Amino acid sequence: MSRIVVVGGGAAGLELSTLLAKSVRKNDEVLLIEPEIDHYWKPRLHEIAAGTFDSDLDSVCYFTHGATHGYQHYQAAMTNIDRQQKVVNVRKADGTEDTVSYDYLVIAIGAVSNDFNTHGAQAHCMFLDSASQAREAWNQISHVLRAGNDSTINIVGAGATGVELAAELARVSKKLKRYNAACLHINLIEAADRVLPNSPQKMSEKVQEKLTRSDVNVLLNTRIKEVTHDGMQTSDGQFLAANTQFWAAGVKAPDWLNGIGGLAYNRMNQIIVNQDLSSTIDPAIFAIGDCASIPQADGSTVPPRAQAANQAAIHLAKSLSRHLDEQALTPFTFKDGGMVVAVGHHFAVGSFGIAPFAQNERCEGKLVLQGRMIRRIYDTIFRLHQSTVSGVFTVSRLMIAKRLKAVFKPTGI
Template sequence: MSRIVIVGGGAAGLEIASLLGRSVNRQDEVVLVEGETHHYWKPRFHEIAAGTFDSDLDSLCYFSHGAKNGYMHYQAWMIDINRQDKQLVVRKPNGEADTIEYDYLVIAIGAISNDFATQGAKEHCLFLDTPEQARDSWHQISTLLRSGQERTINIVGAGATGLELAAELAKVSAKLAKNPYAAKLNINLIEAADRVLPNSPQKMSDLAQSRLEQYQVNIMLNTRIASVEASRMTTVDGKILTADVQFWAAGIKAPDWLKNIGGLQSNNANQLVVEQTLATTADASIFSLGDCAAIPQADGTQVPPKAQAANRAAVHLAKNLVAHLEGKALKPFVYKDGGMVVAIGHNFAISTLMNDRLVLKGRLVRRLYDTIFRLHQKTVSGLFTMSRLIIIKRLKCMFKPA
């Protein structure tokens, strides 16, 4: 009997737990360690923060899902690894410490925003790294929207997360414009680079900026934040940017506590260094994937921190571990980039295809964005459940009040 313990219930961790739970022999055990009770797809955290997320149909309860898919949900957070005794040290919701024995350990905790040690950012900014942070953000935004006055929101970082959040909040504000008691949101999107989506093709950046300007988002390029205080930010050139709510969505890194945990090798971004098989360099029984792992490729490049990369690595590792339990050798993970899709509101998105040579935009591309989420649902719950959810959601949209 083997016990496979998976840490992290994000897209990658949940997919591995679901696939393994349905595939391994009955004598083997699959345990998912996750502090949250429900799963939310991280690329949609900005919708939770803006109040447009359908939690009834688009979230998932780990406890009941695990019972149906052959894994056990253990509600806790990882705090250390005892590699000698093959034990995971965790903290339960009541604050007590506990240990979980494992034969194989998979770490898929994702990444967090990188505040680059900016003074006051942690204390005075909202982040969208966890479902709890996204829900807390909505509580503040909800209160702001009910104020009936003009309000300002600062968002630092014009990558995919910051851009999608700005667009979603702008659309919410526009929809509430006819309500005399609703606040009008003035949104500042602040970026240190000379364009939005700085790691994307120029054409994609231009299309995104044009759309945001149509939504009346104030884009501030070549602007670096030196410090953050309550209700205001100061740029490196001394300009003061006041705001009622402040978000930080610039850069990513693995959590600080992950660095060298259990004696595992990590890099400057706190990511665990792994082989191309996704096994950590220091321990062949511990694997890591997603944004918390530095995954090499045969050509010397690294797998980029994208949701699609985490999903594909999850499917690969699940198959690899099932085969490994049968005595077969681990196969290397080979990543082929399928492009990028960024949603700008509920009816518009832009994407890149063919190694960034083709850039598409429009409503149909927004449906592609939704399809990526549906494929995730298919992996974790099966084709029948995914199809049922699509039908129910369409009926709900047709019959619910405007």
């Protein structure tokens, strides 16, 4: 009998726990350590912050889900690892300390935004690294909308999170004007020379065009030097006044992770692992998702994306299950399926696969498409995540319930 402990209930951790519970031997135990009560898919946290996420139908209760799918949820947060004793030190919800023994440990705690030590960012900006932060953001924005006075929002970082948040807030502001809500003036601030700097240039152009049509003020080549309670000071001396401020730039693993258990870490606090996802220091400890630095055969590392976390979870579930039967672990190879970014609730832009006819400087070998149909693909990616976690039948019921809810209880936005 072996106990597999998974730390972190994000997309990677929850999918891995679910798949392992189905594939391991009958007497093996799967335990998920996660301080939150409910799971929310991180790429949709911007919808929680904008008040457009359906928490009733699109979240997962760890306790009931674990009981249904064969793993146990332990509500606690990891604080340390004792590799000699093979125990994880945790802090429970009531503040008390405890230890959890393991035979195999998988760390999947995800990543947080990187403020690059910008003065005032932590004190005066909101972050979207967790559902609780997103709910807090909506509480503040909801108050601003109800107050009726026009307000300015600064969002630092024009990666996927910043773009999606800006577009969703712009849509909410426009829709709620019918109820005399405040008008939100949104500044999207990016240090690079284009939005989505890690995507094909053609995709960046289409996204920026849509943002501009949505009245989002996009500020490129703009670095933030300092954040104050009422705005942001740029490196070129400009002051961007705002009532509400978000930081959505950069990605790193949490600072508290670095050094735990004496594992090897990189400068982004990520655990350095082998290609088979085992840590380079301890073969009984694995890491997947955004908190892991995963090498590839070509010398690159796996990018911090939701699809990479999903692929790693599926791979490790199979590989580790076979390893329990004394088979060798297999190397993980990331397959880039492209990128889809929502620009408002009914519109998305995506880059897909290799398009030989489009191999030019702007498309970079990717087929770039936009529109409502691409937004359907974006939603389908989320449904695939739900299918992995809860099964196709459950997802079908959720989709029917969502349609009925939209008919009988319209949200107005």
